[in-house]
Amino acid sequence: MVTFKWFHHSFSLSQWVMIYSLVIAVLVLDYFTFQLPPEGNLQSMDSSVYLAAIFVFGGSFALTILIISAVIFMMIHRKMAWWKHLFNFAVYTIMISGANLTYYWLGGKVGELDAQRLPAYIMALTVYFFINVMLIGFYFYLLYKGNLFDVIRSFIKDALFAYLSTLLLSIVLVVLITSSQYLGLFLFLAITMMLSHAFQRLFKMYNEMSEKANKDSRTGLFNHSYFEEKLESSIQEYREQDRSFSLALLDLDDFKKYNDAFGHPQGDKLLSFYGKLIKEECEAREILAARYGGEEFAIIMPGYDKAKAFAFVNDLRKKINDIPFDGVDVLPHGCVSFSAGIYEVSRENYYKSQLIDLTYRALSAAKEKGKNTVTVYGEQSQLPQSIEQEIHDLEQQLKIFLSKDVYTFKHSKRVYSYAVDMADVLGLSDEERRLLILGALVHDIGKLEIPRDVLNKKSKLTNDEWEMVKKHVLWGKEIVLATGKYNDLVPLVELHHERFDGKGYPYGLKNDEIPKLARMLCIIDSFDAMTTERPYQKTKTVEEAIEELKRFAGQQFDPKLVIPFIEYIEVKRKTGLTVDTKDSNEAV
Incomplete structure (x- = not known):
């Protein structure tokens, strides 16, 4: 019998054939990854293969599959940052090791599925899932900050069904491998590929529906309700981090006059044109822009103090002034223009309506100055002298x-x-x-x-x-x-x-x-x-x-x-x- 030394473990030739068969299964399933919340979290059903390998062949067998798969995956995805490869490998290693130790600690043995060892299977799956959620949740916490408990809770709520499906399929694979080996593996791959494709379609539909619910169809910007939601979360987030951010409200100057002159269809075209410009500028800086209502727009600028916010909004105003659009020569400024108010949010502010109200005050001051200008709250030159x-x-x-x-x-x-x-x-x-x-x-x-x-x-x-x-x-x-x-x-x-x-x-x-x-x-x-x-x-x-x-x-x-x-x-x-x-x- 031909044997190979690996992790102080001897594998027969037939076992090596099974290892490479399972490696191929992992690579195929990696190709059929699908999106899970939060954004940037990709999931494949390869965990089913690793868990089944633990139950049928042991932890060393599963780690061997992981190492070979990781090397091939690194060669295929050479453009991916090295630390991401290392992070993924470390996560899988910890999950496989944790599940393997749990399985053996509870009396689990390699081989065919044994109903008497059901608690060992369940606990191994639970530990695997728990380690995965904690490590990935911690990664997204570091990436996006916020509250770690909230990140993990959202992570579990949005992705639980997909994770449970993946884990339970490992039990199916155990039955199929132990009963008919390669035919069983082929059937498993066929089922999981179809499931992965179904998940891909499901989450694509979910994202499309979510985008429709959160977007304003006229301008392509986020809508009022989504803005309110993001403003509230931004207030909480930046209070916790002892940081400030700025809020801006923009009002398209003399829009009613343009509508009256050219009609609503042409007015809608102006809104769409204006919204597209704001969207492009804001997305380039990873800040959120929304249509607040009518011809009013809002911008949330995390990490921007009032000076930086003023510079951005004022540059945006000048850029929009210089872009031609049909019929704007009838307007007082002879171009597309807006008035804007800016408010720098600080730790002392805690109430959403108050922030909007204070920003509106700055916007009103900008309009009183003759429009087509940007005013920062607290620096208005036309505050009432008497109350x-x-x-x-x-x-x-x-x-x-x-x-x-x-x-x-x-x-x-x-x-x-x-x-x-x-x-x-x-x-x-x-x-x-x-x-x-x-x-x-x-x-x-x-x-x-x-x-x-x-x-x-x-x-x-x-x-x-x-x-x-x-x-x-x-x-x-x-x-x-x-x-x-x-x-x-x-x-x-x-x-x-x-x-x-x-x-x-x-x-x-x-x-x-x-x-x-x-x-x-x-x-x-x-x-x-x-x-x-x-x-x-x-x-x-x-x-x-x-x-x-x-x-x-x-x-x-x-x-x-x-x-x-x-x-x-x-x-x-x-x-x-x-x-x-x-x-x-x-x-x-």
Whole structure:
């Protein structure tokens, strides 16, 4: 008998014939790979061959097939990066070794299928699958970042059926090989090739349907719903990585005028032309562009600060200006043009609607400048100099408290007054000033939902009543969102009871996870609450309240913001301009 030494194992000539037959089977199945989620994950049914080899011939036999197959595969795919070949080989080696050890540890023996050893088969398949999912999942986690658990969960959910089919086919191959060897192998290959082809067609249909569901047919860009989904995931992703990204909203200038002049069919051609240009430029930079609605478009730019985002969007604007299109000479600028607003998202921002609203503000400023321009939020030259009308409108809504809770009304007015002064002390920009002042005015509006007897209760609140009071921040958020006009005030309304140490509510955010203005409002709100008469808390003097602020700086309060607030209070005390905290609606 002719024998060969390999891995300290002797194979007969007939076994070598079987090895090369199985190598051919692996290569054929590799040719019939099919796509699985996530993008870039290719799967073949070659694992069935390796597992069957373990069960019938042993682990050394399976590793021999792997080594020969890997060498041939490397020769065929010479253009593939060497490290990918090495990674694939390492993954298969670990999976085969893990399944083999599990199989023998549970009493499995090579040879024909034995129903009494069914637990050994099942556990070997399970270990093989588990190792595969963990290693491939970890690879895609490193590639795309994000949350490792979420990557693996998505990986299992989207690809489980294909994996189970592959693993169970290994049992079929065991039966076929042990009963009729090469004929069985041929039948197995025929079945798996047809299954692989079916999977290829299935996932092609899946991708086509997914693309149709996510794409805007007119422009070829992603649609509004997909944009919303990606924006939310981008916010979460870049908050976790402590990175920033930029959001841009583009509005095609004077599109209605063009539509009226040439009709909707020609207008649709302009949208298609415009969308194609945006798509080409964004895809070249691997950033996402979507049709937001009508003639409005949105671009999500991961890793772009506002300067880089401005440079890209402004270059895009100039490029589009220079490309001719039929009939645009009737438009004011004589070319295809757009106005754009950009907002650089930071860790302090957490709410999707707020980001869109702030970007819209920058877009509105761009339009006010005469269109065909790009404006970055915070750098608008035409911010309103006064917010008196907005204050008046919110005060009218706030007066609802007069019939239900006079204390909350007066408290809100005093907090608003402190905020007006602190905006000057902190040297806030016009927009930050507006947010702090208006946010202070409506920060407790959610208390409208709390029953009158709880709000006005003189004795200590029960646990259930206190939990109800804590919900006012969430109810306030809903009320503010319902207006549709003040979405940018939501962080102050919702987060002014978060603590710097993470022990606040409703989310337990800490440090700079809490927006700066919400941290400032927390200090103002707490100081006023401590120094005014409340139904369920003893009133403190101004001196006692200042000591309280100092004691809890770094715990409840931002220590950097506590200092200027205390200095401001001390100055007001010395000048005799402190608030009458018991009975006044007037400001400091």
